[in-house]
Amino acid sequence: MANQKILLGDFELGDNSVPYFIAEIGINHNGDMQVAKRLMDAAFAIGWNCVKFQKREPDIAVPEAQKSVMRDTPWGQMTYLDYKKHVEFGKKEYDYIDSYCKEKPLAWTASPWDMPSLEFLMQYDVPFIKLASAANGNEELVKAACRYNKPIIMSDGMSTQEELDKAVSWLEDYSNGDYVLLHTNSTYPAPPESLNLAYINTLRERYHCIVGYSGHEQNLEPTVVAATLGAKVIERHVTLSHDMWGTDQKASLEINAMFMLYRRCMDIQSMIGSGEKTMDEAEAKVRQKLKGY
Numbered sequence: 001m002a003n004q005k006i007l008l009g010d011f012e013l014g015d016n017s018v019p020y021f022i023a024e025i026g027i028n029h030n031g032d033m034q035v036a037k038r039l040m041d042a043a044f045a046i047g048w049n050c051v052k053f054q055k056r057e058p059d060i061a062v063p064e065a066q067k068s069v070m071r072d073t074p075w076g077q078m079t080y081l082d083y084k085k086h087v088e089f090g091k092k093e094y095d096y097i098d099s100y101c102k103e104k105p106l107a108w109t110a111s112p113w114d115m116p117s118l119e120f121l122m123q124y125d126v127p128f129i130k131l132a133s134a135a136n137g138n139e140e141l142v143k144a145a146c147r148y149n150k151p152i153i154m155s156d157g158m159s160t161q162e163e164l165d166k167a168v169s170w171l172e173d174y175s176n177g178d179y180v181l182l183h184t185n186s187t188y189p190a191p192p193e194s195l196n197l198a199y200i201n202t203l204r205e206r207y208h209c210i211v212g213y214s215g216h217e218q219n220l221e222p223t224v225v226a227a228t229l230g231a232k233v234i235e236r237h238v239t240l241s242h243d244m245w246g247t248d249q250k251a252s253l254e255i256n257a258m259f260m261l262y263r264r265c266m267d268i269q270s271m272i273g274s275g276e277k278t279m280d281e282a283e284a285k286v287r288q289k290l291k292g293y
Contacts, residue, residue, distance in 0.1 A: 002209030003177040006151050009107050009127035011049060013180070013210060018269050019227055020212075021048040021262060022130075022153075022235040026111075028248055029053075030074070031087040033096065039238055040097075042255045044106045046262050051106060052130055052235070053097070055121055056113035058084035074245050091120075098124050115141060122148055133157030133186045136167045146174035153233060154179065155214050156203070157186035168207055180233050181207060183226070184214040189251035195222050200229045216251040220261050227265040228272070234265060 005014040013020055023043040029036040036053075043051050056062075058081055067081040075086060089097075094110075101108045109126040112118035113135060121129070128151040135141050136154055145152055152175055156164050171179045183200050184190075195217065203211045212233025213226035223234060237252035253261060279287070287293070 001172075001177060002179055002207060004210065006178045006180065006210060008049070008151055011107075011127075013232055015210070015230075015232070017232060019232055019234045019265055020050070021265075022233065023048045023051045023258065024214075024235055024237040024252075025051050026054045026237055026248055027087050028237065028239045028244065028246055028252060029087070029089075030244065030246055031089070033089075033093055035240060036089075036093075036097070037100065038240060039255075040100060040104075040106060040108075042258060043238070044104045046255075046259050048258065048262065049107055050127065051101070051108045053089065053094075053108070053110040054113065054132070055094075055110040055117040056084070056088065057116045058088060060116065061113040094120075094124065111135070112141070112145070115144060118144055127151070128153050131155070133159070133184060137163055139170060142167060142170045143174050146171065146176075149176055151178040151180070153182060153212070155182045155184045155186075155235075157184040157214075180210045180212055182212040182214040182233060182235060183231075185216060188216050188248055189218045190216040192217060192222060197222060197225055197229060200226060200231055204230065218251060220253075220257060220264065223261055224264050224268065227268050234261075236261065 005012060008020055011020055025036055025039050040051050062081050062084055067079060069080045070077055071080050071083050073083050097108055107127050109128055109130055110121055111130045111132040112121050118141060129145045129148065131142060131145060131152060131154040133155040136156065136159055152171060181203050183203055185194050187194060200211055200213060210232050213223060213231035214235040215223040223236060227234060237248050238258055239249045239252035239254060241254060242249050
C-alpha cells in the first residue's frame with residue numbers, strides 16, 4: 001500500500017500539502033552549463049522546489065534503429081547517437097550542479113534511463129528518483145530504483161492500463177511505499193484533446209497513492225486544471241526560449257510562464273480550502289447586517 005505522506009527532502013508531500021513543483025530542465029540545456037544555470041536560478045527565484053535533468057548512457061539508452069539516423073544540429077550534421085552524446089552531462093557537470101544547488105538551496109535530481117545512469121545518480125543525495133515514462137516498463141530498472149529506499153516518482157505515459165498495473169505492482173512489491181504516480185501524455189507537445197485529465201482521479205482511486213501531473217502541453221490551463229483535480233506534484237519542462245534548438249523546447253515553459261503557473265496553482269490551494277463549512281470574520285459581519293444575529 002502506498003504511503004499517504006512522503007518526505008521529498010524536507011518537503012512533506014500529502015493530500016493536504018501544496019503542490020511540489022519540479023522544473024524539468026531535461027536536455028533543454030543542449031549541453032551548455034550556462035543555460036542550465038540560468039534555468040536553475042529561475043526555478044529557485046520563482047519558488048519551484050526542484051530542478052530535474054535526464055541521465056542516460058546513449059550507447060545503451062538509444063534504440064538501435066535510431067543510432068545511425070543522421071540529424072542536422074547546431075553543431076553540424078551527426079548521427080542521433082553522437083547528438084545524444086554531445087548534449088549529455090557527465091560527472092564534472094553533475095558535481096557542479098550538486099554544489100550549485102546546495103548553495104541556494106534548491107533540490108535537484110535526474111531521470112535515469114538505464115542501469116549505469118541509476119548507479120551514477122546514486123552518488124548524490126537526491127531527494128527522490130524520477131522514473132520517466134520511457135522507463136516505466138523496464139522491470140530491472142524499476143526494481144533496482146526501489147532498492148535504494150528513496151521516494152519514487154513515476155510517470156504513466158506510453159503505457160496501457162495493464163502495463164501500468166504491472167509497473168505499480170513492482171513498486172508495491174519492492175519499494176517502501178513512498179511512491180507517486182504522475183499522469184502524462186508523452187506527445188511533445190501534447191494536444192489538449194489527448195490529455196485525459198480525468199485519469200488523475202482514476203490513478204488515485206485505483207492505486208490509493210499520491211498523484212501528480214507531468215504536462216507536455218503548450219499552455220498553462222491543463223496543468224492548472226490538474227492542480228484543481230488534486231495533483232500534488234507538478235512537473236513541467238522549462239526552457240529559456242521556445243526558439244532554442246531541441247525536440248522538447250516547444251512543449252516547455254519559458255521563465256515568465258513558470259512564474260504564472262506557480263502563482264495560479266498556489267492560488268488554487270487557498271481557493272479550494274478545507275471542505276468544511278466555515279464562516280470567516282468578513283462573512284460574519286455581513287450576517288450580522290442582513291440577518292441581525
